[in-house]
Amino acid sequence: MAMVVAGIVLVVVLIAGLVRLRQQQAVPVQSRTRAGMPSLPEEQEQAQALAQQLGQSDEALLWSALDSAGQPLPLAVVDGPAVAQARARLQAGALSGQALPRRPQLLPQLMVALNDPGSTASKLAGIIGQDPVLAATLMRIANSAAHRRRLQPLESLERVVVKVGQEGLERLLSSALVQPVLALEERELRGFASTLWRHGRLASAAAADHARIVERIDPLPLQLGSLLPALSCLLVLRALPALADQPLTAAERLQLLMTSQYAVAAEISHRWELPDNLAQALEGTPGQMHACLHFGRRMAWAWMQVEDGLIDAEQARQALAAHASAHAVDWVWQRLSVIQENS
DSSP, rough: OOOHHHHHHHHHHHHHHHHHHHHHHHHHHHHHHHHTOOOOOHHHHHHHHHHHHHHHHHHHHHHHHHHHHTTOOOOOOOOHHHHHHHHHHTTTTTTTGGOOOOOOTTTHHHHHHTTOOOHHHHHHHHHTTTTTHHHHHHHHHHSSSOOOOOOOOOSSSSHHHHEEEEEEEEHHHHHHHHHHOOSSOOGGGGHHHHHHHHHHHHHHHHHHIIIIIISSOOOOHHHHTTHHHHHHHHHHHTHHHHHSOOOHHHHHHHHHHHHHHHHHHHHHHTTTTOEEEEEETTTTOOOOHHHHHHHHHHHHHHHHHHHTTTSOOHHHHHHHHTTTTTHHHHHHHHHHHHHTTTT
């Protein structure tokens, strides 16, 4: 009987100890909540909100580029007569034909050479050297502060090809082929172009890596294709006086760009005779190319948010993982980190 009583007492003591331990463990969580730090459900809500924002990264990017002066992104824009008029004129071909930039002359030859494992630095430099403007642009970009890693400048095209390697050359050439078209005389559009060019370069690198590592497809079309939405938006804004009879508000310009940027980019892709599946991806056709394109654009916007101190890297990667596999996000994020450090 005494042993039974002793056993009961022991059980009661153990239960009391467990209750006390649980109470002690609960204190940090309560104090954390009282201190204003998010509890686990709140952290999950924040991650879900960031993931949702990445799904609207195109709107957020364009609103930021339009110099919205910190105004909140409009929840909805009424498709008024001015926007409808501009869109109708675009659909009627206001930006087709000669209004679109011509294909860079050496683009087909360069794409073949870059995809040829037997291409040498001398051969690639020889092709690039056939176009003095392209060669000069490539040399300028390679020796700019944003890309040069050495004190001594690179003095020849062949030296550039050797030093930057295949992937680096693809990135530089994509910039050299598109950047001259983005050169602006209009002062009021320079900030807009700068924001979209920053995003486009990041998207280009991320989409190409996703193509190379995840989808196992040719990354070169995506190097160029990821820059085309920026180019198309700029062309639309430049053409606004001919597209609309009255000035558009910032919200109306956002609405017009959102509904036209990919269609115009697809037209440029066709005009430049880039692969058909790239134009289809730009038009919204699902597939590997489309997945790479939009992965790159979301990755670029998340990266910009981290660089601007609006979110931290871990938050960005968690939000991106809602749109792609966590493995792909981590891999491409690390690759982009290396590219940015070496540029």
